[in-house]
Amino acid sequence: MLLKPRTAGTGDAVSLTAGHAALAVGIPLVATSAGVVLAVVAVRAMG
């Protein structure tokens, strides 16, 4: 019987690529910077 290589599915552990790691760290980092800038602008606007 011919066995097909099994493809990874949900629940399987996969190795983390550098691209994914950059995305996973970069998104919170950019969002956090934007949040801080927005808050400083809001605080200054309120006086």
Next chain:
Amino acid sequence: MAARFSNPVGRIAGAAASWLLFSFVLTGLLWASTVVIGIGGSCASGGPYVNATPCPSGVLTFAPLGVVGTLAAVGISVVVAQDFAAPLYAWFWPLLFTGLGVVFLLGALSGVGIVSNLLVAVVALAMGLGPLVLGLRAGGLRTLLVGSRTVRGERSTARMRAPCC
């Protein structure tokens, strides 16, 4: 409800929205704390009496917003981001209390209510850094930085590899 967001777009949007909201409300809360410490440690607004120290309008907005907004951000992280990217539910407590600890420490150093501010600062820093150390020991730095699932929802191993190999 979480199943509705079980796609890469949902996870990316959830991670971005939760961190954006959290950093916004935390910055406001820390600013409000700094202002209140600067005017003597307490203020009040409203009521039938004349308040000795009225609260600045920004404090009235950002102090309650900090509490409600933090909980909302953690909810977005858990339900929408679903373990993708730096997990806010593991970070919000250390960031909140370490931030407050630093604010109270700066208050003590500026000479306002030195003993009480120092006492609160030590307690807040311990409350912030303790869980961070426990989280690092339990999940590891990599999980705290990139989460435990990929953008497609697959469980990621701790070992990282280059995209080429």
